[in-house]
Amino acid sequence: MLWSLAGPVEGLKHHRGITHTLWAAPVVAGVVVGAVWLWRRWRKPAAHAQAIRWGWLYGTALIAALSHLLLDWTNNYGLRPFFPFNPRWYAGSFVFIGEPVLWALLIAATVLPGLFGLADQEIGARRRPFRGRGWAIFALAGMVMLWCWRWSERAQALAVLQNQQLTSEPARRIALEPYPLNPFRWHAILETADYYQTAEMNTRTGVIETDATRDLLYKPTDTAAVEAAKRTALGQVYLDWGRWAVVRDLGQQPIPGLEPPTLLPGRRWTTVSFTDLRFGYSFLGSGNGAHHPLAGQVYIVDGREEAGMALNGRVQR
Numbered sequence: 001m002l003w004s005l006a007g008p009v010e011g012l013k014h015h016r017g018i019t020h021t022l023w024a025a026p027v028v029a030g031v032v033v034g035a036v037w038l039w040r041r042w043r044k045p046a047a048h049a050q051a052i053r054w055g056w057l058y059g060t061a062l063i064a065a066l067s068h069l070l071l072d073w074t075n076n077y078g079l080r081p082f083f084p085f086n087p088r089w090y091a092g093s094f095v096f097i098g099e100p101v102l103w104a105l106l107i108a109a110t111v112l113p114g115l116f117g118l119a120d121q122e123i124g125a126r127r128r129p130f131r132g133r134g135w136a137i138f139a140l141a142g143m144v145m146l147w148c149w150r151w152s153e154r155a156q157a158l159a160v161l162q163n164q165q166l167t168s169e170p171a172r173r174i175a176l177e178p179y180p181l182n183p184f185r186w187h188a189i190l191e192t193a194d195y196y197q198t199a200e201m202n203t204r205t206g207v208i209e210t211d212a213t214r215d216l217l218y219k220p221t222d223t224a225a226v227e228a229a230k231r232t233a234l235g236q237v238y239l240d241w242g243r244w245a246v247v248r249d250l251g252q253q254p255i256p257g258l259e260p261p262t263l264l265p266g267r268r269w270t271t272v273s274f275t276d277l278r279f280g281y282s283f284l285g286s287g288n289g290a291h292h293p294l295a296g297q298v299y300i301v302d303g304r305e306e307a308g309m310a311l312n313g314r315v316q317r
Contacts (some may be wrong), residue, residue, distance in 0.1 A: 008311035011293075013237040016079040020069060029061035074147060074175050075099075076278055078243075091240060094150040096180040102196045103142055135174060150183045157186045160201070166190060166210065167197050175244060176201075177278050189244055189277050196246070197221060204300035217277075220248040224303030229272035232306045234296050234316065244277040255297040258315050261307035269307060272298045 001300070004011030018024055033054065037193030039050070063290035078091030095102070132139040157176050169192035177187040184204040190197045196217045199210035226249050229235045239245055250271040254260050261269050284293055299307040309316045 007316040008314040009234045009237055009296075009309065009311060009316045012241060012311060016072060016077070017083060020072060020079045020081070020083050021083050022066075025065040025069065026062060027166060028065040029058055029137065032061040032064075033058045040149070084281050087240065089243065091243075092151075093176065095152045095176055096149065096178045096182060100181055101146055104141040105142045107145075109135040123293075133203075146183075154178070154186065156203045157188070157201050160203070160206070160208070161188055161190070165207070166199060167192050167195075168194055169195075171197075179269050179281070179283070187278075187281055189280075189283070191244075196244075196277060198277065200282060217246065220246065222247075225249050225251045225270045225300040228291075228300045228304050228306070229274075229298045232298050232309065234276065234298055234309045235272075238274045238276075238296050238311075242274065242276040242278075246275050246277060248273050248275075250297075255299065255308065255310050255315075256313065257300070258297075258308050258310050260302055261299055263301065267302055269299050269301050270303070272300055275299075 001011075003017075004013040017030065024093045032307055036052070036057065037054075046068050069079060071135045072096040073090055076091055076093040077097050078089040078093075080089055082088070088156075096300045098164055109132065110274055113135050117131055125305075133228075135275060141232070152275075157173065161174055166188075167190050171190040173191040175189040177186040177189070179187065186203070187200040188199040188201050188208075196219070197210065198215045198217075199208050201208050210255070226247050230239060230247060237245075250273050252260070252269065253271045254272055263269060275292040275295060281291050294312050296309065296311040298309045
């Protein structure tokens, strides 16, 4: 979040970066314990206050930090747990980035114990220790059950794709991206030597929806402008993160919110776009030829010079 203040490109470069690694988890836990220690030093607890078991507190903080990495791995954005020694992104891709079902479970486990506690105070009931433990167990068990369900549906969808010939050429790679709320619906991507084919799948009905015109994207030609754009700061960061990145020369198509460069006669600018097919969801209105979330654009002058860039609708200054 702090790196985003330096612009969207820096934000993408460092998002789920060094703070989301296995090496950082013990440090994050230590910072939490240190913050609690400073808080107690400042508040000076009463003599009868319960003593803190610092080793136990550090252990639970470490579990919390590691579970955050696990949660990030389950979705289709992914993370780099071994960065910087291994910059590879890992993603389970069986849960959408923002899953409302998980939010509902975890928010309920956080809020409902407090609400019931207020009701107990009204009727003068005795305060129970560890209020909310049952709700926490329920929420975590529900989360694991949802993971297992989605994992199973994804395996079923993958088996269907591998047993059906959706493309006229052999598929080199296959990806399945989850939808929010509906565990049966999946966004499928297949790559052949010449093109990308996308489709919408439903594992409950067995229906695969695809359109030869809308869902077929031939691999773009690598022009001089495309090669120059790949070497820019945005290009390097995007290609590092975008496992299904597509880079296209759009010609003289202005970038929204960023004026084209003013050039001397005889010079020419062009726009190069970066999109990731993982997020070409129909419910986001982002087909192969439409706007994508997390899309990037770069102005390239004379096929070699960068003259402005934007990412996800934000201009990089």
